[in-house]
Amino acid sequence: MAEHPAYPVGLRLTGRRVVVLGGGQVAQRRLPALIAAGADVLLVSPEATPSVEAMADAGEITWQQRPYAQGDLADAWYALIATGDAEANTAASAEAERHRVWCVRSDDADRATAWTPATGHSEGVTVAVLTTDAKGRDPRHTAAIRDAVVEGLRDGTLVAPHHRTRTPGVALVGGGPGDPDLITVRGRRLLAEADVVITDHLGPRDLLAELSPSVEVIDAAKLPFGRFMAQEAINDALIEHARKGKSVVRLKGGDPFVYGRGMEEVQALAEAGIPCTVVPGISSSISVPGAAGIPVTHRGVAHEFTVVSGHIAPDDERSLVDWPSLAKLTGTLVILMGVSTIGKVAETLIAHGKSPDAPVALIQEGTTAGQRRVDATLATVAETVRTEDVKPPAVIVIGEVVKVGPTAPAPRK
Structure with a gap:
């Protein structure tokens, strides 16, 4: 058997019994794909990892909390043997052979009748990689090939044109x-x-x-x-x-x-x-502060954050923002498109109870090569924008989280 490569095939397991022996890390990695395939999964193991136990609690698998016993594979279409008991693995493998059940062994691939390929998914396509040389199996190499192909399909560097007509x-x-x-x-x-x-x-x-x-x-x-x-x-x-x-x-x-x-x-x-x-895309309202070392929430500091648009000043009748209410919040305030109006915003927040000493950070061109961070307080932010020549696009963060980061600069006085 070792002289011949494995024959690749896709198993359709929907509603069919799959037996998994062992509830450790191997099972934890393999079970999600079996569940996604619609298999009727029976787990036989005295113990299980918390994640595997959670799958059983959710009804995704059936867990019999005991060691392997003869007869467990009788009704199986496919089996995964992954216990820490070598004798049990050998006995289960022999049973699988008698019942003609395709069997994967995590402890001894050469004695298995099936191998699990390195698999990945990209937009309706499953990529599965197997080593063709049975004598020189290299799981890390096959996984690296899998990763390269899937990453190329996902990021567009490996383009496979659709030959069927695409829906406009x-x-x-x-x-x-x-x-x-x-x-x-x-x-x-x-x-x-x-x-x-x-x-x-x-x-x-x-x-x-x-x-x-x-x-x-x-x-x-x-x-x-x-x-x-x-x-x-x-x-x-x-x-x-x-x-x-x-x-x-x-x-x-x-x-x-x-x-x-x-x-x-x-x-x-x-x-x-x-x-x-x-x-959907990653919003600058949370990613740009994060890139600048500012968490929009932090235990014991801020339990909420609010994102508002600052493109219209608070005294403009078109504004839909309830600035007086925002001034009363104790969490983080993130302002987008607010560079030109930050002076009016600061005045309004202070007038309705926000501390003039509230820390403020302005992150210009966040996540790009031109990113820079300028710190101030609510009382000084308008002048800081002028003296530091802060330009859009910039994300403005107001709140105590500005001071949380390990390298937060001192605000300009």
């Missing part, structure tokens, strides 16, 4: 706070498969360099007619290209639904009958 539509992708590595793997894959990319100035620009020359890139920030008409023009461009049968990605900074007008675009596409997939 739009993917609304949140690009994250700026660092190209912080886009989701699904977002990056969709970007790699796009025919048209409509991006704004806050999207991760470095990702555009990775696109094929055949991809049409539209800079939404430069569309004419001003902000309101620009949004209409973006909606029209999404609809126009999707109707041509193109795969369109709308690449936005942060998360599409956090001050990103994403829902306006979804609504426009729905009215036009264009299918839309929404891919």
